[in-house]
Amino acid sequence: MAPEPTAVDSPPPGGPDRPPRRRAARLYGPLLAFLITSAAFCAAWVARGTFPFGNTGRAINDQANQYVPFHRALWDLVHGQAAGDVLFTWRGGFGQQFLSDYYTYLGNPFSWLTVLVPRAHVDLAVFAITPITMGTAAALMAVYLGKLHPGPWWQRGVLGATYGLCGWALSDASYIPMWLWGLVALPLLGIAVEWCLEERRWPGVALLVALAWFGNFYTAMMATMAACVLLAIRLITRDMTGAQRLRALWRAGTAAATGILLTLPLLLPSFLSSGSAQPTKVGDFDPVRIEIFLSGMLPATHLWGGRPRLYVASLGLILAGSFVLNTRIAKRTRLVWAAAILLVASSFQFPPTQYVWHGLAVPNGNPYREAFVFSGMVVIVAWLALANRPRPLHLALSAALLVVATFVLRHTNDFGGWTWPAVLGGGALSLLALVLLRLGEKRRYLVPVAAVLMVGVVFAESTAAAVNADSRRARERWAKPSATSNQSITNHFDAVRRVDGWPAYRTDSGAPQTSYNDALALQAEGPQYYSSYLPEVTYRALEPLGYGYKNDGRTFFGADNPVLDAIFSIGARVRPDTAPNSWTGSTFPAPPLVTVRTAPYTSPHPADSVYARQENVLGATVYEVPEVTRGGTATEQTYAARCTPGSEAFWYSPALYGTLTTGATEKPLEDRMTGVTPLGPVPASGELDVKVTTRTKDATAGTHPVGCLNRAALDRTVSHLTATGATSVDTGGHTIEATLPPGARGTAVLAMTNVPGWQCSAPIRDFHGLVSLDLPADTTKLSCTFTPKGLTPGLTGAALALLTLVSVTVAARRRRA
Known part of the structure; x- marks a missing residue:
């Protein structure tokens, strides 16, 4: 049975379309819709x-x-x-x-x-x-x-x-x-x-x-x-x-x-x-009530x-x-x-x-x-x-x-x-x-x-x-409008550019951040990144080292920590200046993007400490991780520790949300969003007293929230990694090449996370989430190229589709001819 004919052959309101009006309608109707x-x-x-x-x-x-x-x-x-x-x-x-x-x-x-x-x-x-x-x-x-x-x-x-x-x-x-x-x-x-x-x-x-x-x-x-x-x-x-x-x-x-x-x-x-990508915790679909729908x-x-x-x-x-x-x-x-x-x-x-x-x-x-x-x-x-x-x-x-x-x-x-x-x-x-x-x-x-x-x-x-x-x-709190251009952002961008040294070293755009993707927005090379495609391997590399994150690990923030700077070849950082809306950048020694490790290293500190994990990647002992005594109440927690006077104290408590106070310094804590945080120099008494006012129920700073950095030991390590690391590094759009010093032996560690898609001149080994290569004897150069997984078969499929499209088009033209 044939379908019923659709409607109606009577002219629409306003009279029938004549050929000139049809030609006008091709432009006027869409134009009117666009303008309205x-x-x-x-x-x-x-x-x-x-x-x-x-x-x-x-x-x-x-x-x-x-x-x-x-x-x-x-x-x-x-x-x-x-x-x-x-x-x-x-x-x-x-x-x-x-x-x-x-x-x-x-x-x-x-x-x-x-x-x-x-x-x-x-x-x-x-x-x-x-x-x-x-x-x-x-x-x-x-x-x-x-x-x-x-x-x-x-x-x-x-x-x-x-x-x-x-x-x-x-x-x-x-x-x-x-x-x-x-x-x-x-x-x-x-x-x-x-x-x-x-x-x-x-x-x-x-x-x-x-x-x-x-x-x-x-x-x-x-x-x-x-x-x-x-x-x-x-x-x-x-x-x-x-x-x-x-x-x-x-x-x-x-x-x-x-x-x-x-x-x-x-x-x-x-x-x-x-x-x-790093998985997220997403609940089941729960349809709204019918009256709301x-x-x-x-x-x-x-x-x-x-x-x-x-x-x-x-x-x-x-x-x-x-x-x-x-x-x-x-x-x-x-x-x-x-x-x-x-x-x-x-x-x-x-x-x-x-x-x-x-x-x-x-x-x-x-x-x-x-x-x-x-x-x-x-x-x-x-x-x-x-x-x-x-x-x-x-x-x-x-x-x-x-x-x-x-x-x-x-x-x-x-x-x-x-x-x-x-x-x-x-x-x-x-x-x-x-x-x-x-x-x-x-x-x-x-x-x-x-x-x-x-x-x-x-x-x-x-x-x-x-x-x-x-x-x-x-x-709604999540929809509070944010500034994307103003004098502060302009000055921040200019400060980043003034200390840029890529690829000799990375520049961290610092905090406070304007956006979760400040590295992209400000032409920096820090850890700040927010993407639905941030790989799980990147999360597993950065989270144990004390970088703050949110969105179940698809957003990472920076951390003002010299050891992390050394690990990832960060040689410049931008901070707010004293004048309103002003920023200033500073440079400091940093190893090259490619360093060489000659022997395995395991930190002597407790393995569950973020500071031990940093040392394992750095390859040297640079921290003192003291025992911490906890007191106070569930909402007014106190922590006491003793470190070498003059060393630099750091704090890490990813389970706490609230406010940290030490001496005259007060800092916000936003649980996992807050990475390793500097507390300042350890006083002459060697005593560190920290108070945390928190709204987080049944959570503490853990066993080893405090680490005290020996700056001299770190400086020696940076000098060693620089002397034994690559003498030159060149980065292309999706490539990296490095020239190594004569007689380099051991393992080359590249300061980049082992995201899927890297292919190098030697087989890749995972080094605490970073890319590393074993160096054969007499190796003087190494290179790596990144190709997204699926690109080659994708190009092949597209080529076949394009060939089909062209073939059909040519055949149709020949039939009409």
């Missing part, structure tokens, strides 16, 4: 007084800690100022892979706009990526809607904007440039689906899939699953033969596989890097925490509600679309299907990251309703249902303050505009009035929704 979306989002910035339109900080959470620093690293890469290349970076984490980070954090094609501005303004360019990407998504949705059903360009533009300004974009992804590419990918893949159904442009379909996946594989995966749903819907509702359906499926499957294979040089290394569908609602933001503007909701009542649309079409939307929404609440949406992984953060898929489907049925001239009665019933739903859900925990104005004000104006549009079929002068009203209400309501999302989110 980007202007509404920027208007919210203005209303909030947000940078660059005011003094309120713009960068929240990972935008400050990851995205701005990574975009500054991209700027450095393009302008020849990077210590590394697209495969590897020497900045941060003592050398880490960069390809997976590039794919994950810099894949949005608009990220390349940041390289066109001065480095000092990269953060502003990062902020601009958001309205540009949202506007592009809206424009592409306007194009896709036109492929589903003809209609006036301005109406498609308005509904495209409701998609670009959906709740997920405003509340979840507005500060995440790479995720926003998923908003673009959905209509992009929708267009690809239509080309498959039309049995045309197979190479174009493959390229659209590749473009979606090059931007960000995570949200592209969700958009691809949504495209499968759209394809299924269209195969059922479109008037096609069985053979045509099979051909469409074949074209879609082969083009999708080819497109994804084109991204394999990025996709496969990222997948393998994710598998070797439904509240997320109400316009201008921002729910706290990891809750779904599913809404679009009232105009889209009212039209979508009228869809099932619109008899001008074939019954089968209405039933299939309605069932699909209900199934998609239900899948968000069912753990097994939620895992499928998220690539069989529990998301670390908001578990409703695929919410834009639902919003996109709502906008699609809203367009199908509008293009088929909904009756005012049906629109009124839909608007009334929206009001009733809002009334019923008004007591839901987290009910938004802007929801009622959006429902009553925006809903009433939307209904008025739609009624005027229907009356405009006979009174043409009403059509421009309806158009202006529709544009205005979507703009105003979405601006208010964006302001609401920003203001409510700012009340």
Whole structure:
């Protein structure tokens, strides 16, 4: 039995599209969608007084800690100022892979706009990526809607904007440039689906899939699953033969596989890097209560925490509600679309299907990251309703249902303050505009009035929704805005550059940090690094040595400790100066990046002491680790120890959160975030007294929190490692070469963590988490090259896909010729 024909051949409101208007619609509809979306989002910035339109900080959470620093690293890469290349970076984490980070954090094609501005303004360019990407998504949705059903360009533009300004974009992804590419990918893949159904442009379909996946594989995966749903819907509702359906499926499957294979040089290394990354403690998916889930569908609602933001503007909701009542649309079409939307929404609440949406992984953060898929489907049925001239009665019933739903859900925990104005004000104006549009079929002068009203209400309501999302989110501790450019940051950067000596030695940008990725942001080479791909081997190398960390070990901080400086060839450090917003750098002797150890060494101090572990890597005894006497109470703990007068005391207590006081010095303790901390010189009495005021229940500083450094012994060790180490070291983008002194024997230790992907001129041995090589006799040079795991097979797969793409294109051209 053939499917029912989809709707309606009567002209849409505003009259039929004539050829000149069709040509105009190709530009005007998407342009209108782009302008409404980007202007509404920027208007919210203005209303909030947000940078660059005011003094309120713009960068929240990972935008400050990851995205701005990574975009500054991209700027450095393009302008020849990077210590590394697209495969590897020497900045941060003592050398880490960069390809997976590039794919994950810099894949949005608009990220390349940041390289066109001065480095000092990269953060502003990062902020601009958001309205540009949202506007592009809206424009592409306007194009896709036109492929589903003809209609006036301005109406498609308005509904495209409701998609670009959906709740997920405003509340979840507005500060995440790479995720926003998923908003673009959905209509992009929708267009690809239509080309498959039309049995045309197979190479174009493959390229659209590749473009979606090059931007960000995570949200592209969700958009691809949504495209499968759209394809299924269209195969059922479109008037096609069985053979045509099979051909469409074949074209879609082969083009999708080819497109994804084109991204394999990025996709496969990222997948393998994710598998070797430091694991995080992520709980099981716990769906929200049904009333909270439904509240997320109400316009201008921002729910706290990891809750779904599913809404679009009232105009889209009212039209979508009228869809099932619109008899001008074939019954089968209405039933299939309605069932699909209900199934998609239900899948968000069912753990097994939620895992499928998220690539069989529990998301670390908001578990409703695929919410834009639902919003996109709502906008699609809203367009199908509008293009088929909904009756005012049906629109009124839909608007009334929206009001009733809002009334019923008004007591839901987290009910938004802007929801009622959006429902009553925006809903009433939307209904008025739609009624005027229907009356405009006979009174043409009403059509421009309806158009202006529709544009205005979507703009105003979405601006208010964006302001609401920003203001409510700012009340959460994790979302407190951070500065990404000011005089202090500029001076900090300048101070780092003044003492730079790479690759002769590393420079640590010091504390306090502006971001978790200060090494990238400030062109330093310290341990500071924050990435979802930080390898487990890096965590296992740095954590035992006393570096502070958080995010289950995917974020590492610096530590002002001379022994760690010697281990990792840190020869310069930047600290705050006495004047406000000023920084000063200092240099000091440091061994080269490649040192030589002639014999095994084991510290004489207790093996569970962080100071013994440091000595094991350094290869010399430089600490005194005294016995510590603990007293006081659970919240006011006291510690007493005795060390050699004049030595330098250090403290390490990763289990305590609170405040440390010794003499006149007071320091904050933030459990694992606080690494080894200097206490200052041991007084002439040799007595060390430390008091810790803590809020950590049933936790202590452990058995050996104190270590006293013999600076003279350390200086002798540094001199020895320098004299016996490499005479010269040269680092390329993802290579390191060293020249060793004549007669070098033993083991060469490279001051970099043993991340997967290194291949050296001799077999690699793990040395306390660092790369080391046994030196054969008469070795004068050594070299290592980093290649991300999966890159070679990824390039092979991409080459095959490209060959297929070119072959199909050439064959098609020959057939047409």
